[in-house]
Amino acid sequence: MTTGERRRTDARPRAFEEVLARIEERIAADGLTVGDRLPGERQLAEQLGVGRSSVREALRVLETLGVVASQAGRGPDAGAVLTSRPGDALTDLLRLHLGLATLSMREVIDTRLMIEQWAAARAAAAPARTATARMAEAIAAMDAARDPAEFVEHDIAFHLALAEAAGNRLIVAVVRALRDALRRYAVDAVVRLGDTGGLQDDHRRIHRAIEDGDAGAAAAAVAEHLARAYPESGPDS
């Protein structure tokens, strides 16, 4: 009776949070991995002693974080399957927080510069043939691009290959998210520049530095490139 003074930040375990914890335990305990299936929603609800809607909310959280994907129907591919899409989650995260002005464009662009410099230096230290080959392909595709949107798509592929060349999946996910968040801005930037020759020169310089194993030159080329692409680091706002 005297327990009336409950405020937020007290401990209040909601049912779906309990479900979340139990599913996470189960993943760890059973050593589940990408491709494995979770029990059906109804079965899970019965096992955990909660309603199906609570199970669904928990699954929605896991889907948002990119660890499960649900598929209706019947068969091996149906149900809630463990996946690995951290990039999608990061993309949503950035987009929403940019929309709320919680993060400014300047912060996102600065972060991107940091990451890509590091990735370039790292890639130069241990160049991976497949990744550098994809970088070259992207450069060629940009040469052939007919409009800014197409150019930007291949530009994204270039920077993604750069991140992959660094051999760190977390970095790849972050770069993908940053580029998705900046996609519209990037198209505008290309339109504003008009001539993409300078950008392409940068791309070629980055690519060459990585193939030559010159980490310092690679990082410097990336810095120069992003400074050209985002001259003032955005209008903040």
Next chain:
Amino acid sequence: MTTGERRRTDARPRAFEEVLARIEERIAADGLTVGDRLPGERQLAEQLGVGRSSVREALRVLETLGVVASQAGRGPDAGAVLTSRPGDALTDLLRLHLGLATLSMREVIDTRLMIEQWAAARAAAAPARTATARMAEAIAAMDAARDPAEFVEHDIAFHLALAEAAGNRLIVAVVRALRDALRRYAVDAVVRLGDTGGLQDDHRRIHRAIEDGDAGAAAAAVAEHLARAYPESGPDS
């Protein structure tokens, strides 16, 4: 009464995704920001022509991404309020993907090194008094710490202050998430080291370099520090 006409023409956007899109539009259109309230769940459901459960799933997604927080009851603080907690979302993301072996400890540690080096250099370029003061406080607290867990807590505060000194909220969120993900590992590392004198020397060196405005020395000190804390950067797996 919306059950009369269902268009099954295209690939189906799920109802809660539609709700998500509409809420996002509304945030942008009305210029909503942190602290503003969304309509109640029942009201939203009626406005958007969907069931309350679909609204709830959408809100769960937004909560997962750290943009809303729900509070029951009545009054100005009740309901779904826009917030800004990107760090929590990142923490969940890392923890789950580490559990799924989608990301390795090595990748997380490498990422952390990159970010903190950058943050230290950045902080040295424009030292903020409040942040450097908090770094000094954290160092003193670590001197007084009586057990590894307590030491690690203040160590987290130190590295968080370092990130904040760089003046980039996205970086702060990422550092927080990385440290949370590595918290257990960090305690083990402190126990293994036994003597924290070397770590504290590092902290003091980082702090001094930032106050002196020596970006190069700050970055180098951070690199040395993390190399000491994570000697082998984990077995990759």
Next chain:
DNA sequence: AGACCAAATATGGTCAGACCATACATCCTG
């Protein structure tokens, strides 16, 4: 008037049950 307590109310949290939509599985034809 003021203080205090009880009821009303608004809000999220949860559950149960019922459908629908989907896609594979199974069976029954011909």
Next chain:
DNA sequence: CAGGATGTATGGTCTGACCATATTTGGTCT
């Protein structure tokens, strides 16, 4: 044996009810 009709397991959604919580309101006693 091929191919369509039916069965069934799964997610997706809606409805309505009830609970828990916290503020607001209003009435009562001092």
